Amino acid sequence: MGHVTAVINQKGGVGKTTTAVSLAAWMAHLGRRVLLVDIDPQGNATSGLGIDRRDLPYCVYDALIGRRSLAEVTVATRWERLRVAPSTLNLAGLEVELAAATQDAGWRERRLREVLDSGRETFDIALIDGPPSLGLLTVNALAASDGVVIPVQTEYYALEGLSQLLNTLQFVQRRLNPALDLDGVALTMHDHRTNLARQVAAEVRAFFGRRAFESIVPRNVKLGEAPSFGEPITTYAPDSPGSVAYREMARELLHRVGLG
Protein backbone atom coordinates (compact mmCIF):
# COMPACT_ATOMS: atom_id res chain seq x y z
CA MET A 1 0.00 0.00 0.00
CA GLY A 2 1.56 3.25 -1.11
CA HIS A 3 1.86 6.27 1.15
CA VAL A 4 0.12 9.48 0.02
CA THR A 5 1.54 12.93 0.95
CA ALA A 6 -0.11 16.27 0.08
CA VAL A 7 2.15 19.29 -0.48
CA ILE A 8 -0.08 22.15 0.66
CA ASN A 9 -0.04 25.83 1.58
CA GLN A 10 -2.68 28.40 0.61
CA LYS A 11 -0.03 31.12 0.55
CA GLY A 12 1.03 31.62 -3.02
CA GLY A 13 4.55 31.14 -4.36
CA VAL A 14 6.05 29.40 -1.30
CA GLY A 15 7.59 26.55 -3.32
CA LYS A 16 4.81 23.89 -3.32
CA THR A 17 5.39 22.85 -6.93
CA THR A 18 9.18 23.05 -6.72
CA THR A 19 9.10 20.93 -3.54
CA ALA A 20 6.66 18.35 -4.94
CA VAL A 21 8.54 17.95 -8.23
CA SER A 22 12.02 17.90 -6.63
CA LEU A 23 11.09 15.41 -3.89
CA ALA A 24 9.27 13.20 -6.40
CA ALA A 25 12.26 13.16 -8.74
CA TRP A 26 14.75 12.42 -5.96
CA MET A 27 12.62 9.63 -4.46
CA ALA A 28 12.33 8.01 -7.90
CA HIS A 29 16.10 8.40 -8.30
CA LEU A 30 16.53 6.66 -4.92
CA GLY A 31 14.62 3.64 -6.23
CA ARG A 32 11.00 4.23 -5.14
CA ARG A 33 7.95 4.03 -7.44
CA VAL A 34 6.59 7.59 -7.31
CA LEU A 35 3.31 9.11 -8.50
CA LEU A 36 3.08 12.91 -8.72
CA VAL A 37 -0.57 14.08 -8.67
CA ASP A 38 -1.08 17.61 -9.99
CA ILE A 39 -4.39 19.05 -8.79
CA ASP A 40 -3.49 22.70 -9.39
CA PRO A 41 -5.34 24.04 -12.47
CA GLN A 42 -2.18 26.04 -13.24
CA GLY A 43 -0.51 22.71 -14.05
CA ASN A 44 3.03 23.81 -13.13
CA ALA A 45 4.06 20.36 -11.84
CA THR A 46 2.86 18.84 -15.12
CA SER A 47 4.86 21.24 -17.31
CA GLY A 48 7.79 21.23 -14.87
CA LEU A 49 8.26 17.57 -15.84
CA GLY A 50 8.18 18.29 -19.56
CA ILE A 51 4.60 17.17 -20.20
CA ASP A 52 2.67 19.26 -22.74
CA ARG A 53 -0.87 19.67 -21.46
CA ARG A 54 -2.21 20.06 -24.99
CA ASP A 55 -1.09 16.49 -25.83
CA LEU A 56 -3.01 14.87 -23.00
CA PRO A 57 -6.14 12.80 -23.79
CA TYR A 58 -7.17 12.69 -20.11
CA CYS A 59 -6.13 14.23 -16.82
CA VAL A 60 -6.89 14.23 -13.11
CA TYR A 61 -10.18 16.02 -13.80
CA ASP A 62 -11.50 13.01 -15.76
CA ALA A 63 -10.71 10.73 -12.82
CA LEU A 64 -12.27 13.10 -10.27
CA ILE A 65 -15.60 13.20 -12.11
CA GLY A 66 -15.50 9.42 -12.45
CA ARG A 67 -15.11 9.24 -16.22
CA ARG A 68 -11.66 7.61 -16.24
CA SER A 69 -9.63 5.49 -13.83
CA LEU A 70 -6.38 6.57 -12.22
CA ALA A 71 -4.50 4.16 -14.51
CA GLU A 72 -6.06 5.76 -17.59
CA VAL A 73 -5.07 9.32 -16.67
CA THR A 74 -1.55 8.53 -15.40
CA VAL A 75 1.34 9.14 -17.81
CA ALA A 76 4.99 8.11 -17.72
CA THR A 77 7.78 10.69 -17.68
CA ARG A 78 11.30 10.41 -19.12
CA TRP A 79 12.50 9.38 -15.66
CA GLU A 80 12.29 5.81 -14.45
CA ARG A 81 9.79 5.05 -11.70
CA LEU A 82 8.35 8.60 -11.89
CA ARG A 83 4.75 8.84 -13.18
CA VAL A 84 2.35 11.79 -13.22
CA ALA A 85 -1.41 12.22 -12.95
CA PRO A 86 -1.44 15.53 -14.84
CA SER A 87 -3.62 18.61 -14.48
CA THR A 88 -5.38 20.67 -17.12
CA LEU A 89 -7.44 23.85 -17.02
CA ASN A 90 -10.81 22.13 -16.67
CA LEU A 91 -9.88 21.39 -13.07
CA ALA A 92 -10.65 25.04 -12.34
CA GLY A 93 -14.37 24.41 -12.88
CA LEU A 94 -14.57 21.40 -10.54
CA GLU A 95 -15.40 23.36 -7.41
CA VAL A 96 -18.55 24.93 -8.87
CA GLU A 97 -19.45 21.75 -10.81
CA LEU A 98 -19.35 19.62 -7.68
CA ALA A 99 -21.02 22.33 -5.54
CA ALA A 100 -24.37 21.28 -6.98
CA ALA A 101 -23.92 17.59 -6.09
CA THR A 102 -26.81 16.20 -4.06
CA GLN A 103 -24.92 13.27 -2.54
CA ASP A 104 -24.38 13.13 1.19
CA ALA A 105 -21.96 15.34 3.09
CA GLY A 106 -18.31 14.47 2.44
CA TRP A 107 -18.98 12.96 -1.01
CA ARG A 108 -17.45 15.95 -2.83
CA GLU A 109 -14.42 16.00 -0.56
CA ARG A 110 -13.61 12.30 -1.07
CA ARG A 111 -13.38 12.27 -4.90
CA LEU A 112 -9.58 12.21 -4.92
CA ARG A 113 -9.40 9.66 -2.10
CA GLU A 114 -11.51 7.22 -4.14
CA VAL A 115 -9.32 7.78 -7.18
CA LEU A 116 -6.04 7.21 -5.34
CA ASP A 117 -7.29 4.32 -3.20
CA SER A 118 -8.04 2.44 -6.43
CA GLY A 119 -4.36 2.43 -7.33
CA ARG A 120 -2.44 2.38 -4.04
CA GLU A 121 -0.54 -0.78 -4.94
CA THR A 122 0.91 0.84 -8.08
CA PHE A 123 3.18 3.26 -6.20
CA ASP A 124 5.38 3.40 -3.09
CA ILE A 125 4.67 7.08 -2.49
CA ALA A 126 2.38 9.63 -4.14
CA LEU A 127 2.92 13.38 -3.80
CA ILE A 128 0.00 15.74 -4.46
CA ASP A 129 0.81 19.30 -5.63
CA GLY A 130 -2.01 21.64 -4.52
CA PRO A 131 -3.21 25.09 -5.63
CA PRO A 132 -2.72 28.25 -3.53
CA SER A 133 -6.12 28.08 -1.84
CA LEU A 134 -8.04 26.21 0.86
CA GLY A 135 -10.94 25.32 -1.41
CA LEU A 136 -12.41 21.99 -2.51
CA LEU A 137 -9.32 20.83 -4.45
CA THR A 138 -7.07 21.29 -1.41
CA VAL A 139 -9.59 19.64 0.92
CA ASN A 140 -9.72 16.70 -1.51
CA ALA A 141 -5.94 16.41 -1.31
CA LEU A 142 -6.02 16.44 2.49
CA ALA A 143 -8.85 13.89 2.65
CA ALA A 144 -6.90 11.58 0.33
CA SER A 145 -3.57 11.74 2.16
CA ASP A 146 -1.75 9.93 4.95
CA GLY A 147 0.41 12.97 5.59
CA VAL A 148 1.06 16.59 4.70
CA VAL A 149 4.24 18.44 3.79
CA ILE A 150 3.93 22.22 4.32
CA PRO A 151 6.46 24.31 2.35
CA VAL A 152 7.13 27.62 4.10
CA GLN A 153 9.06 30.35 2.35
CA THR A 154 11.15 32.16 4.97
CA GLU A 155 9.17 35.38 4.59
CA TYR A 156 6.71 37.20 6.83
CA TYR A 157 3.44 36.66 4.89
CA ALA A 158 4.15 32.91 4.62
CA LEU A 159 4.40 32.78 8.42
CA GLU A 160 1.16 34.70 8.82
CA GLY A 161 -0.86 32.19 6.83
CA LEU A 162 0.18 29.13 8.88
CA SER A 163 -2.50 29.38 11.58
CA GLN A 164 -5.25 29.35 8.93
CA LEU A 165 -3.65 26.31 7.34
CA LEU A 166 -3.37 24.46 10.64
CA ASN A 167 -7.06 25.19 11.35
CA THR A 168 -7.98 23.62 8.02
CA LEU A 169 -5.84 20.56 8.78
CA GLN A 170 -7.64 20.10 12.10
CA PHE A 171 -11.02 20.46 10.40
CA VAL A 172 -10.11 17.74 7.88
CA GLN A 173 -8.72 15.48 10.62
CA ARG A 174 -11.97 15.79 12.59
CA ARG A 175 -14.47 15.46 9.76
CA LEU A 176 -12.89 13.61 6.84
CA ASN A 177 -9.55 11.96 7.63
CA PRO A 178 -8.61 11.24 11.26
CA ALA A 179 -5.38 9.52 10.20
CA LEU A 180 -3.96 12.63 8.52
CA ASP A 181 -0.50 13.33 9.96
CA LEU A 182 2.08 16.12 9.48
CA ASP A 183 4.92 14.50 7.51
CA GLY A 184 7.04 17.62 7.66
CA VAL A 185 7.52 21.36 7.31
CA ALA A 186 9.92 22.38 4.53
CA LEU A 187 11.76 25.72 4.78
CA THR A 188 12.20 26.99 1.23
CA MET A 189 13.86 29.79 -0.75
CA HIS A 190 15.98 30.52 2.28
CA ASP A 191 18.49 33.37 1.99
CA HIS A 192 20.74 32.84 5.00
CA ARG A 193 22.21 36.35 4.60
CA THR A 194 19.01 38.17 5.60
CA ASN A 195 17.78 38.67 9.17
CA LEU A 196 14.20 38.22 7.98
CA ALA A 197 14.85 34.71 6.64
CA ARG A 198 16.79 33.67 9.74
CA GLN A 199 14.06 35.02 12.05
CA VAL A 200 11.25 33.28 10.18
CA ALA A 201 13.22 30.01 10.08
CA ALA A 202 13.81 30.24 13.83
CA GLU A 203 10.11 30.86 14.48
CA VAL A 204 9.04 27.94 12.31
CA ARG A 205 11.50 25.61 14.05
CA ALA A 206 10.40 26.84 17.47
CA PHE A 207 6.77 26.18 16.59
CA PHE A 208 7.11 22.86 14.74
CA GLY A 209 10.18 21.41 16.44
CA ARG A 210 11.33 18.10 14.97
CA ARG A 211 8.51 18.15 12.40
CA ALA A 212 10.49 20.76 10.44
CA PHE A 213 12.89 18.98 8.08
CA GLU A 214 16.57 19.28 8.99
CA SER A 215 17.36 20.12 5.38
CA ILE A 216 16.68 23.78 4.46
CA VAL A 217 16.35 24.67 0.78
CA PRO A 218 18.45 27.72 -0.13
CA ARG A 219 17.43 30.25 -2.76
CA ASN A 220 19.13 28.83 -5.86
CA VAL A 221 18.51 30.09 -9.40
CA LYS A 222 18.96 26.54 -10.80
CA LEU A 223 15.62 25.60 -9.20
CA GLY A 224 13.98 28.45 -11.09
CA GLU A 225 15.64 27.55 -14.37
CA ALA A 226 14.89 23.81 -14.36
CA PRO A 227 11.15 24.05 -15.16
CA SER A 228 11.83 26.18 -18.22
CA PHE A 229 13.61 23.09 -19.62
CA GLY A 230 10.85 20.75 -18.44
CA GLU A 231 13.29 18.92 -16.16
CA PRO A 232 13.45 18.30 -12.42
CA ILE A 233 16.55 19.50 -10.60
CA THR A 234 17.87 15.91 -10.39
CA THR A 235 18.89 16.03 -14.05
CA TYR A 236 19.07 19.77 -14.72
CA ALA A 237 21.61 20.57 -11.97
CA PRO A 238 21.96 17.51 -9.72
CA ASP A 239 24.88 18.88 -7.66
CA SER A 240 23.51 22.40 -7.14
CA PRO A 241 22.82 23.55 -3.56
CA GLY A 242 19.06 23.46 -4.20
CA SER A 243 19.24 19.92 -5.55
CA VAL A 244 21.35 18.59 -2.69
CA ALA A 245 18.96 20.13 -0.13
CA TYR A 246 15.99 18.38 -1.76
CA ARG A 247 17.93 15.08 -1.94
CA GLU A 248 18.48 15.24 1.82
CA MET A 249 14.84 16.21 2.39
CA ALA A 250 13.68 13.29 0.22
CA ARG A 251 15.75 10.93 2.39
CA GLU A 252 14.26 12.45 5.55
CA LEU A 253 10.71 12.10 4.21
CA LEU A 254 11.22 8.48 3.13
CA HIS A 255 12.59 7.70 6.57
CA ARG A 256 9.63 9.39 8.32
CA VAL A 257 7.02 7.46 6.34
CA GLY A 258 8.73 4.13 6.81
CA LEU A 259 10.21 3.80 3.31
CA GLY A 260 13.70 4.88 4.36
Place this chain on the structure above:
Amino acid sequence: MGHVTAVINQKGGVGKTTTAVSLAAWMAHLGRRVLLVDIDPQGNATSGLGIDRRDLPYCVYDALIGRRSLAEVTVATRWERLRVAPSTLNLAGLEVELAAATQDAGWRERRLREVLDSGRETFDIALIDGPPSLGLLTVNALAASDGVVIPVQTEYYALEGLSQLLNTLQFVQRRLNPALDLDGVALTMHDHRTNLARQVAAEVRAFFGRRAFESIVPRNVKLGEAPSFGEPITTYAPDSPGSVAYREMARELLHRVGLG
Protein backbone atom coordinates in the same frame (compact mmCIF):
# COMPACT_ATOMS: atom_id res chain seq x y z
CA MET B 1 -15.31 59.74 -10.30
CA GLY B 2 -12.48 57.64 -8.95
CA HIS B 3 -10.53 55.23 -11.10
CA VAL B 4 -10.54 51.56 -10.06
CA THR B 5 -7.54 49.28 -10.78
CA ALA B 6 -7.39 45.55 -9.98
CA VAL B 7 -3.98 44.03 -9.15
CA ILE B 8 -4.42 40.47 -10.40
CA ASN B 9 -2.48 37.31 -11.22
CA GLN B 10 -3.58 33.75 -10.42
CA LYS B 11 0.06 32.68 -10.07
CA GLY B 12 0.92 32.68 -6.42
CA GLY B 13 3.60 34.82 -4.81
CA VAL B 14 4.30 37.15 -7.75
CA GLY B 15 4.04 40.34 -5.68
CA LYS B 16 0.33 41.27 -5.97
CA THR B 17 0.00 42.38 -2.36
CA THR B 18 3.40 44.09 -2.21
CA THR B 19 2.57 45.96 -5.45
CA ALA B 20 -0.95 46.97 -4.33
CA VAL B 21 0.20 48.17 -0.90
CA SER B 22 3.32 49.97 -2.20
CA LEU B 23 1.53 51.73 -5.06
CA ALA B 24 -1.36 52.71 -2.78
CA ALA B 25 1.00 54.17 -0.19
CA TRP B 26 3.03 56.09 -2.76
CA MET B 27 -0.06 57.51 -4.49
CA ALA B 28 -1.42 58.70 -1.15
CA HIS B 29 2.01 60.21 -0.39
CA LEU B 30 1.82 61.99 -3.77
CA GLY B 31 -1.45 63.66 -2.73
CA ARG B 32 -4.19 61.38 -4.10
CA ARG B 33 -7.11 59.99 -2.09
CA VAL B 34 -6.53 56.24 -2.24
CA LEU B 35 -8.71 53.27 -1.29
CA LEU B 36 -7.06 49.84 -1.01
CA VAL B 37 -9.63 47.04 -1.36
CA ASP B 38 -8.45 43.67 0.00
CA ILE B 39 -10.51 40.81 -1.46
CA ASP B 40 -7.99 38.08 -0.70
CA PRO B 41 -9.19 35.93 2.24
CA GLN B 42 -5.53 35.72 3.34
CA GLY B 43 -5.80 39.44 4.21
CA ASN B 44 -2.11 40.24 3.63
CA ALA B 45 -2.81 43.78 2.36
CA THR B 46 -4.89 44.44 5.49
CA SER B 47 -2.17 43.30 7.89
CA GLY B 48 0.58 44.80 5.72
CA LEU B 49 -0.90 48.19 6.64
CA GLY B 50 -0.95 47.44 10.34
CA ILE B 51 -4.66 46.63 10.63
CA ASP B 52 -5.53 43.82 13.07
CA ARG B 53 -8.28 41.74 11.48
CA ARG B 54 -9.55 40.68 14.89
CA ASP B 55 -10.41 44.32 15.74
CA LEU B 56 -12.63 44.84 12.69
CA PRO B 57 -16.42 45.06 13.17
CA TYR B 58 -17.05 44.74 9.42
CA CYS B 59 -15.10 43.97 6.27
CA VAL B 60 -15.43 43.70 2.52
CA TYR B 61 -17.46 40.50 2.95
CA ASP B 62 -20.25 42.41 4.70
CA ALA B 63 -20.42 44.84 1.81
CA LEU B 64 -20.39 42.08 -0.82
CA ILE B 65 -23.38 40.33 0.73
CA GLY B 66 -25.19 43.63 0.98
CA ARG B 67 -25.27 43.90 4.76
CA ARG B 68 -23.10 47.03 5.04
CA SER B 69 -22.18 49.90 2.77
CA LEU B 70 -18.68 50.63 1.48
CA ALA B 71 -18.44 53.59 3.86
CA GLU B 72 -19.27 51.37 6.84
CA VAL B 73 -16.58 48.78 6.09
CA THR B 74 -13.83 51.22 5.12
CA VAL B 75 -11.22 52.07 7.78
CA ALA B 76 -8.56 54.77 7.98
CA THR B 77 -4.87 53.92 8.25
CA ARG B 78 -2.09 55.85 9.99
CA TRP B 79 -1.25 57.40 6.64
CA GLU B 80 -3.10 60.43 5.33
CA ARG B 81 -5.40 59.94 2.34
CA LEU B 82 -4.90 56.11 2.50
CA ARG B 83 -8.01 54.12 3.47
CA VAL B 84 -8.64 50.37 3.37
CA ALA B 85 -11.65 48.13 2.79
CA PRO B 86 -10.22 45.20 4.74
CA SER B 87 -10.55 41.45 4.27
CA THR B 88 -11.30 38.74 6.79
CA LEU B 89 -11.50 34.96 6.57
CA ASN B 90 -15.23 34.79 5.90
CA LEU B 91 -14.48 35.98 2.37
CA ALA B 92 -13.29 32.45 1.66
CA GLY B 93 -16.85 31.16 1.84
CA LEU B 94 -18.32 33.73 -0.56
CA GLU B 95 -17.79 31.68 -3.70
CA VAL B 96 -19.86 28.75 -2.47
CA GLU B 97 -22.37 31.00 -0.70
CA LEU B 98 -23.08 32.98 -3.87
CA ALA B 99 -23.00 29.85 -6.08
CA ALA B 100 -26.53 29.09 -4.96
CA ALA B 101 -27.89 32.52 -5.92
CA THR B 102 -30.91 32.37 -8.20
CA GLN B 103 -30.57 35.87 -9.62
CA ASP B 104 -29.83 36.32 -13.29
CA ALA B 105 -26.47 35.66 -14.94
CA GLY B 106 -23.82 38.20 -13.98
CA TRP B 107 -25.43 39.10 -10.65
CA ARG B 108 -22.82 37.20 -8.61
CA GLU B 109 -19.97 38.71 -10.60
CA ARG B 110 -21.13 42.31 -10.11
CA ARG B 111 -21.28 42.38 -6.29
CA LEU B 112 -18.04 44.32 -5.93
CA ARG B 113 -18.88 46.64 -8.78
CA GLU B 114 -22.08 47.71 -7.01
CA VAL B 115 -20.19 48.22 -3.78
CA LEU B 116 -17.46 50.39 -5.32
CA ASP B 117 -19.78 52.31 -7.63
CA SER B 118 -21.65 53.50 -4.55
CA GLY B 119 -18.55 55.32 -3.31
CA ARG B 120 -16.61 56.39 -6.41
CA GLU B 121 -16.62 60.06 -5.42
CA THR B 122 -14.84 59.29 -2.13
CA PHE B 123 -11.51 58.34 -3.75
CA ASP B 124 -9.27 59.37 -6.65
CA ILE B 125 -8.02 55.83 -7.21
CA ALA B 126 -8.90 52.45 -5.72
CA LEU B 127 -6.54 49.46 -5.91
CA ILE B 128 -7.95 45.96 -5.45
CA ASP B 129 -5.60 43.23 -4.13
CA GLY B 130 -6.78 39.85 -5.44
CA PRO B 131 -6.22 36.23 -4.35
CA PRO B 132 -4.04 33.76 -6.32
CA SER B 133 -6.93 32.27 -8.32
CA LEU B 134 -9.27 33.01 -11.22
CA GLY B 135 -12.44 32.31 -9.24
CA LEU B 136 -15.43 34.46 -8.34
CA LEU B 137 -13.50 36.95 -6.17
CA THR B 138 -11.05 37.72 -8.98
CA VAL B 139 -13.85 37.96 -11.57
CA ASN B 140 -15.63 40.39 -9.22
CA ALA B 141 -12.48 42.52 -9.11
CA LEU B 142 -12.20 42.55 -12.90
CA ALA B 143 -15.87 43.35 -13.36
CA ALA B 144 -15.56 46.28 -10.92
CA SER B 145 -12.44 47.82 -12.45
CA ASP B 146 -11.52 50.36 -15.11
CA GLY B 147 -8.09 48.79 -15.50
CA VAL B 148 -5.82 45.95 -14.46
CA VAL B 149 -2.23 45.90 -13.24
CA ILE B 150 -0.60 42.48 -13.69
CA PRO B 151 2.45 41.85 -11.46
CA VAL B 152 4.83 39.34 -13.07
CA GLN B 153 7.70 37.89 -11.08
CA THR B 154 10.64 37.41 -13.47
CA GLU B 155 10.47 33.62 -13.20
CA TYR B 156 9.44 30.89 -15.61
CA TYR B 157 6.19 29.70 -13.97
CA ALA B 158 4.91 33.29 -13.73
CA LEU B 159 5.39 33.62 -17.50
CA GLU B 160 3.57 30.36 -18.13
CA GLY B 161 0.41 31.51 -16.39
CA LEU B 162 -0.03 34.72 -18.41
CA SER B 163 -1.98 33.23 -21.31
CA GLN B 164 -4.60 31.83 -18.92
CA LEU B 165 -4.87 35.24 -17.27
CA LEU B 166 -5.25 37.06 -20.57
CA ASN B 167 -8.01 34.62 -21.59
CA THR B 168 -9.87 35.45 -18.39
CA LEU B 169 -9.47 39.18 -19.04
CA GLN B 170 -10.96 38.78 -22.51
CA PHE B 171 -13.85 36.76 -21.11
CA VAL B 172 -14.62 39.50 -18.59
CA GLN B 173 -14.30 42.23 -21.24
CA ARG B 174 -16.78 40.40 -23.50
CA ARG B 175 -19.35 39.37 -20.89
CA LEU B 176 -19.16 41.70 -17.91
CA ASN B 177 -17.03 44.81 -18.43
CA PRO B 178 -16.24 45.97 -21.97
CA ALA B 179 -14.40 49.04 -20.69
CA LEU B 180 -11.76 47.00 -18.80
CA ASP B 181 -8.31 48.13 -19.91
CA LEU B 182 -4.76 46.98 -19.14
CA ASP B 183 -3.28 49.74 -16.98
CA GLY B 184 0.11 48.07 -16.86
CA VAL B 185 2.35 45.04 -16.38
CA ALA B 186 4.69 45.29 -13.38
CA LEU B 187 7.94 43.31 -13.40
CA THR B 188 8.66 42.34 -9.79
CA MET B 189 11.31 40.68 -7.60
CA HIS B 190 13.76 41.17 -10.43
CA ASP B 191 17.32 39.92 -9.84
CA HIS B 192 19.26 41.56 -12.67
CA ARG B 193 22.25 39.23 -12.05
CA THR B 194 20.47 36.09 -13.29
CA ASN B 195 19.95 35.13 -16.95
CA LEU B 196 16.52 33.73 -16.07
CA ALA B 197 15.24 37.06 -14.77
CA ARG B 198 16.67 39.01 -17.70
CA GLN B 199 15.18 36.54 -20.21
CA VAL B 200 11.72 36.61 -18.63
CA ALA B 201 11.80 40.42 -18.44
CA ALA B 202 12.74 40.60 -22.12
CA GLU B 203 9.91 38.24 -23.07
CA VAL B 204 7.35 40.20 -21.07
CA ARG B 205 8.47 43.48 -22.64
CA ALA B 206 8.43 41.95 -26.12
CA PHE B 207 4.89 40.71 -25.58
CA PHE B 208 3.38 43.71 -23.78
CA GLY B 209 5.46 46.54 -25.25
CA ARG B 210 4.70 49.92 -23.74
CA ARG B 211 2.07 48.46 -21.42
CA ALA B 212 4.89 47.12 -19.25
CA PHE B 213 5.90 49.79 -16.74
CA GLU B 214 9.31 51.36 -17.32
CA SER B 215 10.08 50.95 -13.63
CA ILE B 216 11.21 47.41 -12.70
CA VAL B 217 11.05 46.39 -9.03
CA PRO B 218 14.30 44.77 -7.87
CA ARG B 219 14.43 41.99 -5.28
CA ASN B 220 14.92 44.00 -2.08
CA VAL B 221 14.70 42.52 1.43
CA LYS B 222 13.22 45.79 2.78
CA LEU B 223 9.99 45.00 0.86
CA GLY B 224 9.83 41.68 2.67
CA GLU B 225 10.55 43.19 6.07
CA ALA B 226 8.05 46.08 5.89
CA PRO B 227 4.85 44.01 6.37
CA SER B 228 6.24 42.42 9.53
CA PHE B 229 6.12 45.94 11.02
CA GLY B 230 2.68 46.66 9.52
CA GLU B 231 4.09 49.49 7.43
CA PRO B 232 4.25 50.20 3.71
CA ILE B 233 7.67 50.74 2.19
CA THR B 234 7.06 54.51 2.01
CA THR B 235 7.70 54.83 5.75
CA TYR B 236 9.65 51.64 6.52
CA ALA B 237 12.46 52.26 4.01
CA PRO B 238 11.45 55.15 1.75
CA ASP B 239 14.82 55.44 -0.02
CA SER B 240 15.44 51.73 -0.57
CA PRO B 241 15.72 50.48 -4.17
CA GLY B 242 12.37 48.68 -3.87
CA SER B 243 10.65 51.81 -2.59
CA VAL B 244 12.07 54.07 -5.28
CA ALA B 245 10.99 51.62 -7.99
CA TYR B 246 7.43 51.63 -6.67
CA ARG B 247 7.44 55.44 -6.41
CA GLU B 248 8.32 55.66 -10.11
CA MET B 249 5.70 53.04 -10.97
CA ALA B 250 3.08 54.96 -8.98
CA ARG B 251 3.89 58.07 -11.00
CA GLU B 252 3.61 56.10 -14.25
CA LEU B 253 0.27 54.62 -13.23
CA LEU B 254 -1.16 57.99 -12.20
CA HIS B 255 -0.07 59.42 -15.54
CA ARG B 256 -1.63 56.52 -17.48
CA VAL B 257 -5.02 56.88 -15.79
CA GLY B 258 -5.16 60.62 -16.19
CA LEU B 259 -4.35 61.56 -12.60
CA GLY B 260 -0.69 62.40 -13.32
